[in-house]
Amino acid sequence: MTTPDGELDGEGTVEPDAGWRRLDPRTVRVSLLTVAGICVAAGVPTGLGIASSSLFWALVTVLPASAAALAGTVVVEGVRLRRTRYRVLADRVELTKGVAVLTRRSVSRDRIRTVDLTAGPPSRFLGIVTVKIDTGEQGGSSASSVTLFAVSREEGERLRAELLDRGRPDSAGTADGRIATFDPRWARYGPLSVLTPALGAAAYGGVLQVAEWFGLRRGVITGAIDLLGGFGLVGGIAMVVAVGLVIGVLGSLAVLVEMWWNFRLDREPGGTLRVRRGLLTARSISIEEQRLRGVELVEPLGVRLAGGARVDAVATGLRSQSDEDKGARKTLLPAAPHGEASRVAAAVLRETAGPASTVLTRHPVAARGRRIRWALAAAAAPVAVAAACGWVFSSALFGQLAWIGAVVGVPIALALAVDAYRNLGHGLSGDYLVARRGSVRRSTVALQRRGVIGLTARQSLFQRRRGLLTITATTAAGSGAYSVPDVDASEGLAFADDAVPGLFGPLLERV
């Protein structure tokens, strides 16, 4: 909170007022369009509601309120536009902004990790982008990032190139261009995600919620029962599930297409990986290769059964944000055929063979026993609850539920346990430590060996009895720790020492 003029130029090498730039004036129109959209979305139902009693009052309340909102937007955005200015100096980026209170922010250039560009439909239409410059500090406040809403598309690209190009001579000329592009056939993996049932259920919830606003909930439910009455109970449930699934499939397809249409993954000069994607909202996400500590090949069960996999980056300074698609920020490749995912993973790491093709060491059979016991316990819990309820309430229904639960749950649990065991594996591939685990979400991580900043060995009493151990490599990137669970104790320690020499090495002994 200082005056807008340059008091912070401690070095005295720059004139206080040099190089300041302003936001693009088209920002006002984008804000206006957004507010107009809100006015229509909120004003039309409100107006219709009032108009049912009096058309005059509907016009008198809704129109002036909308006009006031639009006029206010123009004034506030106009002031904000005039007061906001930024400049890029040799060592830092400065931003002055504020409508009522002026704030001034200075971000050191060598701490900038990502420069992301986003443009929603109105911004794209008018040719402007929102630029987010982030230092990616852990648990960082807003003080560690600078958001410019909005500048022209050309200015956004120029800023991105200027801020991310560190002029490193060693990485110059290593650009090998396009790594991957979206293939519309990949859309088939969209409906296989957990989003499908979730969206289907949400659609029903949404209908009931809207019905309640208009006091029609009871009517909607009885209407649906009447409509489905001809199908009988089982037929009716089947219809409800089928309709929900159709809505879920369409919804998850729409989400996938909106997020990943026109997807391109490029390696740019200066050592930056760049993801560009989006049908309506165009997004550009940059990850410096210097910040990359590895990749993770993720195969959710549905996608894996269909032969697909996704590639996530394991990079420092990529903290998840409250974006609408926070999980997808680290995704380098959406669900795609396994071969393509493997190729992209290898290309990103500059290796000839991807982590998926590394020969992995299997884990001892004792690890399978543990997984089977966990699975049986998980399957037994609901069965036991249902059986106990059946006993307490002497109800045949609960008894049958317990019986059905056991018949259905135990084989599924056993299958998942055996699959989880078969998926366990670890190995070394060049500069990378490769670890694979999981069944419902199988993940194969390739972690740069010099990116490992600590090792943990963990052993429960049960593991100790069976000679097992869980090795965890901690890192500054990604989720912070990647584990090799239930490895043979002696073999696992030797592996950890091979993977990251000098950490466990001096502490090992033979007995």
Next chain:
Amino acid sequence: MGDSESGDADAGRGGTGTAHDRSQHRTEPGRGDGRDDTGVLRLRPPAHRVHRKAVAWWRTRILLVAAAAVAVLVVPAALLPDAARFWVLVPAAVLAVAGVAAAVGMPMWWYRVHRWEVTGDAVYTRTGALWQEWRVAPMSRIQTVDSERGPLEQVFGLATVTVTTASAKGALTIPGLDRDLAADLVHELTETTQATPGDAT
């Protein structure tokens, strides 16, 4: 719990000398002495135990927590009718018995397991009981070294040292150190890590 560590029962028992002095002559000659032999590999125990007073500290802490939990059940029980009172007092009694049993057993177990060491180029700890954990953080990756003393620790003259790295999940904690020893350790580790270049990621 199958611990067959050799010797050094006196280590960490008091404030004799700084951590630096002790860690220097504990540093091993080189890596992987045993790698060529046959036999099962394991991590050797870190050199130093925590302070003996930690047992009393842990014990007091368990008793206080158990007493608070029992009080939460017993105090309202006085207001309940007799028939209901029984069903509140039974869990209270179970909690009390479990608390006393834990207060007797767990601190001894923890004391046997909890060990720490500063080798020439890393901090090495072993913690836990049912789940034991060996952690190593190289000096070059250490970001912060903190010591913390809770109210109960102050009563016993103890401190907990926490060593963090750039990993969100990579912190090492050494509880139950003598207060002066903890201060020396923080000082030594801070100086060592400041002398190491790099941004520790």
